[in-house]
Amino acid sequence: MIALLMRDLRLAMRAGGGFGLGLAFFLIVVTLVPFGVGPETGLLARIAPGILWLGALLACLLSLDRILALDWEDGSLDLLATSPLPLEGIVTMKALAHWITTGLPLVIASPLFAVLMSLPGAGYAPLVLSLLLGTPALSVIGTFGAALTVGIKRGGLLLSLLVLPLYVPTLIFGAEMARRGAEGADTTTPMLMLAGISAGVIALLPFASAAVLRVNLR
Template structure:
């Protein structure tokens, strides 16, 4: 499994789906928002958690179609499906590789980008914590969407349409956790809901993704 993880990390970086692309898109979103809403510091402070979460979500979408595409094109996916390692474990490793190359850099960069949106000091800790808990769910859900569309020509748009509705609960509770912390309110409910969603997604979706891959590989 470690060898497969290292292989996927190298492939992700070589194929242009590494942390650089996601961070660049995240930065573009954060920089463009003040031009759209105006240089109102109080307004930017209010919408900063939602904008940062939305930017991270959209940045995760950029590399989803590459999770299985390269293996499908060179035939490696068929070999992986017949390997002694369970297909569910293979799917989990690929989701982990996607999170390490996309989600984790976004978590690390979020506080820096928060300065550009005048994020209040009370929001930095909860924002990073919410992204740290929520972004793994984005990668696992995205892996499921990639499994559904593997082998389809121009499946990127279909993948986005399938995955985005599933991202909504994570987006809502992640942004709400940071927002409530900034306002001095209890964020425990949002934290528990976000952690529950991530735990359920990690526990269930690898099996669904593996089942979909088995159907597509027949």
């Protein structure tokens, strides 16, 4: 499993789906928003939690089609499916590789982007914690969507349409946790909901993704 994870990390970097793409997109979003809504610090501070979370979500969305597409194109996916490794474990490793190359860099860089959005100092820790809890769910849900659309030519748009509705609960509670933290309010409820969503999808969706892949590979 570790060898598979390292292989996927190398492939993600070589294919241009590494941390640089997500960070660049996140930076573009954070930079353009003040031009669109104006430079008023109070307004930026109010909308910063939602904008930062939306930027992170869209940045994760950029590289979803690469999770399984490369293995499908070169035939590696068929070999992995017939290997002694459980398909559920293979799907989990691919989701983990996506999170390491996309979600984790966004978590680390989020305080810097929060400065650009004039987020109050009290909101930095809740923002980072919310992204740390929520981005794994984005990667696992995205892997499920990639399994549904694997083998479909130009399936990137279909993949986005499939996973975006599933991303909504994570976006709602992640942005709410960051907003409450910035206002100095209690963040326990959205934090628990966000952690529950991530735990639920990590526990269940790898089995659904593996089942879908078995159907697509027949």
